[in-house]
Amino acid sequence: MAFSCFYFLMLVLPISKSVYFQVPRFDSTTNDMVYIGDAAPSFGSVNFNSIVYCCRVGQALYKQRVPLWDSNSGQLSDFITHFSFAIDIEDFIPYGHGIAFFLAPVGFTSPLNSAAGFLGLFNSTTSDDPSQGPIVSVEFDSFSNQEWDPPFEHVGINRNSLSSVSYASWNASLHNKQTANCWVSYNSTTNNLSVFWTYEKNPNYQGNSNLSYRINLKEVLVSRVYYVLPSWVTIGITASTGQFMEKHTLQYWDFNSSLDITEESKTISQKVKLTVGITVPLGVISTVCILAYTIRSRFRKRQREEAAETINLTSINEDLEQGAAGPKRFSYRDLALATNNFTDDLKLGEGGFGCVYRGFLTRERRLVAVKKISKGSKQGKKEYITEVKIISSLRHRNLVQLIGWCHDENQFLLVYEFMPNGSLDSHLFGNMPPLAWGLRYKISLGLASALLYLHEEWEQCVIHRDIKSSNVMLDSGFNAKLGDFGLARFMDHELGPQTTGLAGTLGYMAPEYVRTGKASKESDVYSFGVVAIEICCGRKARDCIDDDSEMALVDWVRCLSKKGEILLAVDEELNQDYDEEQAKRLMMVGLWCAHADRRSRPSIRQAIQVLNFEADVPDLFMNEHVIEHHASNNQSSSSGDPYLTSSSINLGR
Numbered sequence: 001m002a003f004s005c006f007y008f009l010m011l012v013l014p015i016s017k018s019v020y021f022q023v024p025r026f027d028s029t030t031n032d033m034v035y036i037g038d039a040a041p042s043f044g045s046v047n048f049n050s051i052v053y054c055c056r057v058g059q060a061l062y063k064q065r066v067p068l069w070d071s072n073s074g075q076l077s078d079f080i081t082h083f084s085f086a087i088d089i090e091d092f093i094p095y096g097h098g099i100a101f102f103l104a105p106v107g108f109t110s111p112l113n114s115a116a117g118f119l120g121l122f123n124s125t126t127s128d129d130p131s132q133g134p135i136v137s138v139e140f141d142s143f144s145n146q147e148w149d150p151p152f153e154h155v156g157i158n159r160n161s162l163s164s165v166s167y168a169s170w171n172a173s174l175h176n177k178q179t180a181n182c183w184v185s186y187n188s189t190t191n192n193l194s195v196f197w198t199y200e201k202n203p204n205y206q207g208n209s210n211l212s213y214r215i216n217l218k219e220v221l222v223s224r225v226y227y228v229l230p231s232w233v234t235i236g237i238t239a240s241t242g243q244f245m246e247k248h249t250l251q252y253w254d255f256n257s258s259l260d261i262t263e264e265s266k267t268i269s270q271k272v273k274l275t276v277g278i279t280v281p282l283g284v285i286s287t288v289c290i291l292a293y294t295i296r297s298r299f300r301k302r303q304r305e306e307a308a309e310t311i312n313l314t315s316i317n318e319d320l321e322q323g324a325a326g327p328k329r330f331s332y333r334d335l336a337l338a339t340n341n342f343t344d345d346l347k348l349g350e351g352g353f354g355c356v357y358r359g360f361l362t363r364e365r366r367l368v369a370v371k372k373i374s375k376g377s378k379q380g381k382k383e384y385i386t387e388v389k390i391i392s393s394l395r396h397r398n399l400v401q402l403i404g405w406c407h408d409e410n411q412f413l414l415v416y417e418f419m420p421n422g423s424l425d426s427h428l429f430g431n432m433p434p435l436a437w438g439l440r441y442k443i444s445l446g447l448a449s450a451l452l453y454l455h456e457e458w459e460q461c462v463i464h465r466d467i468k469s470s471n472v473m474l475d476s477g478f479n480a481k482l483g484d485f486g487l488a489r490f491m492d493h494e495l496g497p498q499t500t501g502l503a504g505t506l507g508y509m510a511p512e513y514v515r516t517g518k519a520s521k522e523s524d525v526y527s528f529g530v531v532a533i534e535i536c537c538g539r540k541a542r543d544c545i546d547d548d549s550e551m552a553l554v555d556w557v558r559c560l561s562k563k564g565e566i567l568l569a570v571d572e573e574l575n576q577d578y579d580e581e582q583a584k585r586l587m588m589v590g591l592w593c594a595h596a597d598r599r600s601r602p603s604i605r606q607a608i609q610v611l612n613f614e615a616d617v618p619d620l621f622m623n624e625h626v627i628e629h630h631a632s633n634n635q636s637s638s639s640g641d642p643y644l645t646s647s648s649i650n651l652g653r
Helices: 002-012 268-295 297-323 332-338 378-391 424-429 437-457 511-516 521-537 553-562 580-593 604-611 624-633
Strands: 015-017 020-023 033-037 040-042 045-047 057-062 079-088 098-105 136-141 154-159 164-169 176-187 192-198 211-214 220-222 225-227 232-240 247-257 261-263 347-350 354-361 366-373 402-408 411-417 461-463 472-474 480-482 489-491
Touching: 033 040, 045 057, 057 247, 079 098, 079 232, 136 176, 136 192, 154 192, 154 211, 164 211, 232 247, 332 354, 332 366, 332 402, 332 411, 366 378, 378 402, 378 411, 424 472, 424 521, 437 461, 437 472, 437 480, 437 521, 437 580, 437 604, 461 521, 511 521, 521 553, 521 580, 521 604, 553 580, 580 604
Parallel strands: none
Antiparallel strands: 015 261, 020 247, 033 057, 040 045, 045 247, 057 232, 079 176, 079 247, 098 136, 098 232, 136 154, 154 164, 176 192, 192 211, 220 225, 347 354, 354 366, 366 411, 402 411, 461 489, 472 480
């Protein structure tokens, strides 16, 4: 009976689907595409218009409608599209007009008289008029229309208008058959529409947007009124010429969205007819199902377990796809080939939840690092999901770039950009030549810059929770790149410490975090301070400097600083070849950040100001004699370090 009901519901309920397509070559057999106006496939590309006639429009549309947001939950889709195009001006001076990617309501048709600067999307009566539904587009405009364009050729993001709400200059010297690669991505969490383009050969999408704009695609503002883009839209690429001409060709196009939403495939009357039509056979089906249920009763437990596992994996997959607009999903086979089936010869390192391997992606022609989560590691899988969700949203020069992810055949893998110089700890504590002082100081500033971005410069505050030297990677230029976001958490900027559960590495964890399990920006700053001292001293945080007292690194440096002998802590491997003022600043900032009382620590921005010589080095022991005298009279007056209080810091918050 249960099976028959399920069968009935499958017949009458809506179906779900997301969209992915890739068209590496356009021809008459390409079923996914519809060509409008002058657009036509030719030798593997789409020619949008000829140069024989002026005022022409051509469009290439994806044949199926695309889900943009769920009308039940209101959830928006992430998407990313990549297309390659070329513009040939063929010695026309002046020339025009341009090419654009657009989203429009289903059923959109190019209006009459929409050539030239209207780009096939509007005409003189429909511009800024949502009568045919709002349109969002990204234009590559090669002709400056004085009525609405900036006074130069530009790339623009348009909101149901010819006038761009955000734009950037476009190099006109590149309009001579050179192939442009463009990526347009939308992050539904941040409502950020980003555009990245390049004329480089064999480009890789780096996610460094040339242009971006925050827009809620469900609420497109037009003439001070919000209009709703429908939950299903048409996507396409359009090009036009006017009195001045140029030739536009589309060479490649792919599109990937994350959202599965339901599409009503039956009208109410059809469902009623269908219900009546299956009422009679329903009884027969019920009888068969009851018999099948009896026969298979001994397998029910096993079936339930398999179903639960399938549901869990499906849920994980949906979470990852909805949270990763930029990175690419790889197959397990691709990554096995890239790493020679994960041979030990290519192993870069091994951690608590798996191993990291060097790999080479043949199709992308690039070296990568592949992190493979150990089978059966539930915590490893949880960190895998967290990392993809968080790091895929972040873009900064001092963060390790996540290139892709995979979970096929119950295998969980992450693909990162390859770091030729490995991790910071291998240089500080391994059997490698010592890092020069200039590189050490640059690495400290790079790590601080990454932390500033996470704490203050992104729309949400990100608490890393596991900042340590082994999670700081070094690229070919020894630039610091913070990685391993498996323990990271999103937080609101205004909130204080939040209970996240204790996680991290002893020696780098702030004392209040160990005590309460509440992570904060201040606990990350503490970890940064420890790493800064490690960089300067070339010693591990938990190394016991004095065997008799078991004094650890930070306490040892603090004692030397009190005596005015802090430079004795500098790494002996440097052979006195270092900048004394920088060394003092780095260690004093490290001590400041690693203060026992979180309220007395600086923000990471304040720490950067001191490291950049934009603020004075704080005299951490300026009032020590006052504090010690006060402590002798009232031992309960100090809750933190007996020789460091917030009043001794000469930088305001």
